[in-house]
Amino acid sequence: MDEVFESMQRALSDGQAVVLATVAGTRGSTPRRAGARMLLRADGSFCGTIGGGCGEAEVRLEAQDVHRDGRARLVQVDLTNEIDGDDKICGGVMDVFVERIAPPDVRQ
Amino acid sequence: MSRNDFAGILAEVVEAREGGAGVVVATVIAAPPDGAVSVGAKLLLRRDGSTVGSLSGGPLEAAVVADAGEAFRRHAVETLFYASDGARLTRRGAEAESGAYQVMLEPHEPPATLLIVGGGHIGKALATIGDLCGFSVAVIDDRPEYANKERFPEADRVVCGDFAEALREFPIDDNTYVVTVTRGHKHDEVSLREVVRRGGAAYVGMIGSKRRVGAVLQHLLEDGLDPDAVGRVHTPIGLDIGAETPEEIAVAIMAEVIQVRRGGSGRPMQEVKKARRGVPPAERVEMEEEG
Numbered sequence: 362m363d364e365v366f367e368s369m370q371r372a373l374s375d376g377q378a379v380v381l382a383t384v385a386g387t388r389g390s391t392p393r394r395a396g397a398r399m400l401l402r403a404d405g406s407f408c409g410t411i412g413g414g415c416g417e418a419e420v421r422l423e424a425q426d427v428h429r430d431g432r433a434r435l436v437q438v439d440l441t442n443e444i445d446g447d448d449k450i451c452g453g454v455m456d457v458f459v460e461r462i463a464p465p466d467v468r469q
Numbered sequence: 470m471s472r473n474d475f476a477g478i479l480a481e482v483v484e485a486r487e488g489g490a491g492v493v494v495a496t497v498i499a500a501p502p503d504g505a506v507s508v509g510a511k512l513l514l515r516r517d518g519s520t521v522g523s524l525s526g527g528p529l530e531a532a533v534v535a536d537a538g539e540a541f542r543r544h545a546v547e548t549l550f551y552a553s554d555g556a557r558l559t560r561r562g563a564e565a566e567s568g569a570y571q572v573m574l575e576p577h578e579p580p581a582t583l584l585i586v587g588g589g590h591i592g593k594a595l596a597t598i599g600d601l602c603g604f605s606v607a608v609i610d611d612r613p614e615y616a617n618k619e620r621f622p623e624a625d626r627v628v629c630g631d632f633a634e635a636l637r638e639f640p641i642d643d644n645t646y647v648v649t650v651t652r653g654h655k656h657d658e659v660s661l662r663e664v665v666r667r668g669g670a671a672y673v674g675m676i677g678s679k680r681r682v683g684a685v686l687q688h689l690l691e692d693g694l695d696p697d698a699v700g701r702v703h704t705p706i707g708l709d710i711g712a713e714t715p716e717e718i719a720v721a722i723m724a725e726v727i728q729v730r731r732g733g734s735g736r737p738m739q740e741v742k743k744a745r746r747g748v749p750p751a752e753r754v755e756m757e758e759e760g
Contacts, residue, residue: 366483373479385498385573386548396546396575433509435498435571456548458498458573460509465476 365398365409372402373464379403380424382436382459384411389453391440392416403428411457416440420457433460474522478513481521482577490516491578491644493537497524499571504553505529506570516541524572528555533572540574544581544644544730548573580605581644581671581730586632586660587651588615591676594719595648596621602723604646609635611656632656636663646672646726648706658685665689665698672729674703674722708735 365381372379384397392412399409399417401424411417416438423436438455478494485492497510506525513521514537524530532555540547550563551570563569583599585592588610599606600623607626610616616629628635632651641647647670649657654677661675675682682704689699707721708728728735 363486366486369479370483373476383546383573383575385546385571394546395548433498435508456498458496460496462475462479 363409365400368400368402368408369462372400373462376464377403378428378461378463380427380459380461382411382420382424382457384455385435385458386456387453389441391453391455393455401425401428411455416455420459423459427459427461431461431463433458435459475511477521478511481513481515485577486579488579491541491576492516493540494575494577495524495533495537496573496575497529497570498548498573499569501553501568501570504568504570529553529570529572531555532557533574537574540576543732544576544578546573546575578644581646582607583726584609584639584641584645584647586610586636586647586649586664587656588612588620588627589650589652590715591650591718591722593620594716595650595722596623598719598723599726600624602727607639609639609660610651611635632660633663636660636667641667641670643669643671645670646730647674648722648726649673649675650706650722654681654685658688661685661702662689662692662694665694665702668695668698672703672726673701674706674725676706676718676722677704679705703729 369379369381380401382399382401384393384395386395397411399407399411401407401421407421411420419438420436427434436457436459438457440453481492482494493514495512495514497506497508500506500508505527506529510524511522512524512530512533514534524533529551532551536549549572550558550560551572552558552566553568558566558569563571581604583604584607585595586609588608592608596606596608606624608616608621608624609628609632611631613629616627618627621627647664649660651657651660657675657677664670664673686699686702690696703725706725707718708724710721712718712721734741
């Protein structure tokens with residue numbers, strides 16, 4: 362099985378919530394296609410990739426908010442503005458869905 | 470939706486990715502503020518049509534369930550847009566309408582199997598490329614010096630044995646792509662007969678010149694095999710890229726396999742752009758070019 366789901370299962374069985382970021386759709390040129398996934402743990406560590414670079418860094422920041430407030434959200438990552446010294450060279454837009462996945466409630 | 474619904478969905482997703490029947494998870498990823506269904510709601514759909522979780526059971530859920538079959542077929546994550554009454558919208562239509570839902574459909578299934586019949590030069594190159602493309606690679610050959618783990622370290626399964634017998638035993642389903650590249654036409658024919666007789670594969674391709682593959686197909690028809698199934702065999706195999714070497718031929722074959730799997734046109738990208746405007750919005754989202 363792939364790394365992302367394996368780590369997700371491990372974290373959840375340890376009782377730790379994780380944040381999952383999934384590329385839901387893309388327009389124009391993007392480093393990865395819909396279905397690319399990245400898993401982010403509460404301590405800031407992560408595995409998988411949605412393409413690296415600034416776009417991914419943006420999603421990592423957003424993931425920390427999702428860890429805190431638990432509210433799933435759709436993040437639009439705009440790679441169209443090329444700024445000096447920036448590596449957003451792809452020129453497309455990615456819709457990334459970021460959601461918190463909590464371990465099952467064992468008391469129920 | 471309760472945490473335990475999520476846990477149930479996740480457990481089935483993990484099982485499906487490890488080797489189960491395949492499921493589709495529909496997630497509401499954008500919703501109107503006053504909508505009946507909220508962002509994050511999930512529904513898991515099994516191949517038999519049964520479900521876990523809920524998108525509140527209204528018209529949106531009914532529409533999503535109806536569209537999920539397409540996701541099973543396309544093997545790719547896609548996002549669809551809906552009005553609150555379940556009517557499908559284009560992305561542009563959804564942006565114009567404030568009350569639109571955005572639903573992500575994710576198929577979860579075991580990796581597709583690339584079943585390589587024949588462990589020669591082309592089979593070897595195909596195993597490498599197939600593995601690189603994320604396929605679970607399986608190789609069948611009747612010669613022990615070709616059908617072994619040392620020659621095919623990237624293969625998940627290597628079967629040494631009589632072609633027809635090995636193919637009778639090998640699990641073949643609509644996530645299996647069978648490529649026949651044995652050392653001779655007799656072996657190709659024997660193998661193809663077995664694969665076509667069993668049916669159910671996502672792709673069946675056989676190497677050979679037009680003249681020789683024509684003879685093989687004729688024999689299968691004379692044997693009384695289903696003409697439709699015989700007609701679906703991709704042969705001569707691969708896309709026309711002028712491939713010469715075994716490695717190049719493997720690329721041409723893999724390109725055709727991917728084309729069948731993802732539903733591409735097989736045409737140069739520079740010619741494809743205009744055609745995209747004519748395809749339905751759900752497919753267009755997936756067809757957006759890659760960087």
